[in-house]
Amino acid sequence: MSADKKKDLLDEADRLREEGKPEEARKRLLALTAAYPGDAEVACRTAWIHDALGLESEAVPYYERALAHPELATEDRRGSLLGLGSTYRVLGRYGQAVETLRRGVEEFPDDGALRTFLAMALFNTGEHDEAMRLLLELTASTSQDPYVQQYRRAIEHYAKDLHEIV
Secondary structure, three states: OOHHHHHHHHHHHHHHHHOOOHHHHHHHHHHHHHHOOOOHHHHHHHHHHHHHOOOHHHHHHHHHHHHOOOOOOHHHHHHHHHHHHHHHHHOOOHHHHHHHHHHHHHHOOOOHHHHHHHHHHHHHOOOHHHHHHHHHHHHHHHOOOHHHHHOHHHHHHHHHOOOOOO
16 A cells, blocks of 8 residues: 555544544544554554544554554654553553653653643652642643743742741
């Protein structure tokens, strides 16, 4: 199968998903996976469609396959780290979720969604202080609420140690 044919089939799967036909998109992507078992982009899209259909455990090997390829596009890598970490968390694989999401935050430190999902996974592992710190820092740095911004410095200060007393 040519690269043009692969691109056309990926575009068709995207169109089907956008038209509300995710199961048909999944069938197309599974066929592409069979034709391109080592292709990072195909694995990434196949993972996403499984997640979208609530087939989280089936999504995991596709995410893992996509992330194993150094040629995975930056935005696909970002989305795959978030998707895999979130999927691990939903499946109760909290340690793997934290590990994956930490890697995502290290690679993409400005991604608030990765930090939010990491906070959720940290909550699930009992690391409440770090989870709260992440969320408070994110709130302080991204909130447009004028009252939050009025107290931004205090929120950022207390986020470092919520147990601090004077």
